[in-house]
Amino acid sequence: MSVLFTSKATAVGGREGHVKSDDGLINLDLVMPSPNNTKEGTNPEQLFAAGYASCFDGALNLIAKKQKYSIESSITAEVSLMKDPADDGFKLAVTLNAHLKGVSQEEAEKLVKAAHEFCPYSKATRGNIDVTLNTTAE
Known part of the structure; x- marks a missing residue:
């Protein structure tokens, strides 16, 4: 396989740190979501949701075009961080x-x-x- 491009981002400080892409377009503080946290920032799950949705x-639009459909679409990705009982760690689940x-x-x-x-x-x-697909047509 040939590489089309490579994106780079560096994180420092884990979930309570900072993430920055090599071109500076992503330059964000990271915070752990909680009702008591007043700091502003994003989290890895939001970043993953944005990437997966886009x-x-x-x-989807490429497949539709190849199959000769003219569509308008939007994807909302929900990325959940969950406790993993198998190893007392964490795991992700996605709903598209x-x-x-x-x-x-x-x-x-x-x-x-x-x-x-x-x-x-x-x-x-x-x-x-686990990835769940929910589809709604108008």
Whole structure:
């Protein structure tokens, strides 16, 4: 395989630290979400959700175009951090909420399933974390 591009980001201080991309476009404080935390910042799960949602939406639109569908779409990714009883650690789960305009519910579900087979994030997570697909057509 040939590398198309490589993205870089450096984190310092873990979940209560800072993350910055090599080009400076991402330059964010990290905070652990909790009702008592008044600090502003993001967390790794939000960053993963943003990446997965944008990648999946790109895959969905590419699949739709190849299959000669004209759609409008949005993907909302919900990334949950959960306790893992297997090792008393943590694990992730993802719900992808796909909203499509321009196709029937049945067509939308087929496109979303095909995008899930094609998307690099879906390939990377397959068999590693639970991913739930919710599809709504308008």
